[in-house]
Amino acid sequence: MAGRGWQIAALTTAGWLAALPAFAACEDVPPEQRLQNTAPRDIGRSLDRIREEGWIEIAVYEDFRPWSWEEAGKPRGIDVELGRLIAEDLGVTPRFRFVQAGETLDQDLLNYVYKGATVGGHVSNLFLHVPYDVDYACRFDQVTFTGLYGEEHLAIAYRSDDYPEKGPVPAYFRYDTVGVENDSISDFYLTGFARGQTADKINRYTTTGAAMAGLAAGEVMAVMGPRAELEAALAPGLTLHEPPLPGLARSKWTLGLALSFQHRPLGYAVDDAIAAGLADGRIAAIFADYGVSFTPPLR
Missing domain, CATH: 3.40.190.10 (Periplasmic binding protein-like II)
Structure with missing residues (x-):
């Protein structure tokens, strides 16, 4: 059974077990080649449409305590509260979509962010709990990674x-x-x-x-x-x-969110909401409410 623990391993497996040379961001990474004459993709909703319709869909992982789960039919968790914080800042109502973790983070980004699953799938406006790595982000010019809100x-x-x-x-x-x-x-x-x-x-x-x-x-x-x-x-x-972990190049990672690159205005607005929540202590309070240590991200 795949779990969210694969997220970090998916960014690079053996590469995390030995230090690698440092390169400039996106150096030698060619842009993705978009195929011509392919089926149209679901690109989600713009910020203007979200505000006009009064709601935003936020994808979170199912059965993932303390981050996101349902209890007596109600969404709960740190990521759920972050989604509510974002929606409040945008002046809209949040709708939470609980999704299964796939075998790879690549698969989840495709299914929930920039294309939609092959059968009956659609993209959500935001996808929370995405581990951020600049080299990994360089691979995806269809995805905007933003809203860094904490560390794990x-x-x-x-x-x-x-x-x-x-x-x-x-x-x-x-x-x-x-x-x-x-x-x-x-x-x-x-x-x-x-x-x-x-x-x-x-x-x-x-x-x-x-x-x-x-x-x-x-x-x-x-x-x-x-x-x-x-x-x-x-x-x-x-x-x-948290003891030393010999041989592991990285024992912590930054958490953020992802959305379609076609909706950068939404990305900017969401990042502003996260920045405000970090500055005034609301995000730290969310972590405290769930009994979880909070480490501010390097933004």
Whole structure:
């Protein structure tokens, strides 16, 4: 089962496990070649039309605590509240579209941002929780990446009674059991750590939340994953930390949103709304309301 943990691995897999040379943004990346005489694409709605019709559709991932999920039929989560903040600034009503995570981020951008799924699909006006990487963004001239609103960090949650003096580091998992979301960056990292010496101690779960439930039940001694997802599932007797992760070139990433490049005025307006929410503390308060640490993005 694909999970949101693939998002980061999808930007580059092995490239995140070893440092790469630095190049200027978009250097040597040719623009995409658009095919002629292809079927028309759904390009969504302009800012003027959104304001005229009084609503905006915002795509968020389903079953993705603490970011976005439905509870008793009502949308909840950090990304949902961010969507409401944006809609309020635009003077319109938000409509949330809960979508499934695909196998790759490329696929999700195609399905929800600039083309629409082949069967019965349509693009949404905004797509939240998109990890931002300048080199990855260079590949997509049909997508505008904007509205950077926070950072996500990899962390390790653990049982306090198993590690009373200090939290575990990856080398411990040569001997101690650890849970991860299947096919996530944590899974890839620990599987290859120390030439595979930790591989047989890894327990794989469908989601990070399920791994945290396994930790609470004593199935594993620790869980590695995105900090926000770990914090959202902390139970009594569990804690977490952010230790050094040797061999991993990047253990944190910036979160933003994506929309069709054809609607840049909407992108500018949305980015202004996010900037205002960061400046006056509303976005930090949203994270606090869900018990999640907030790190302002570098914008």
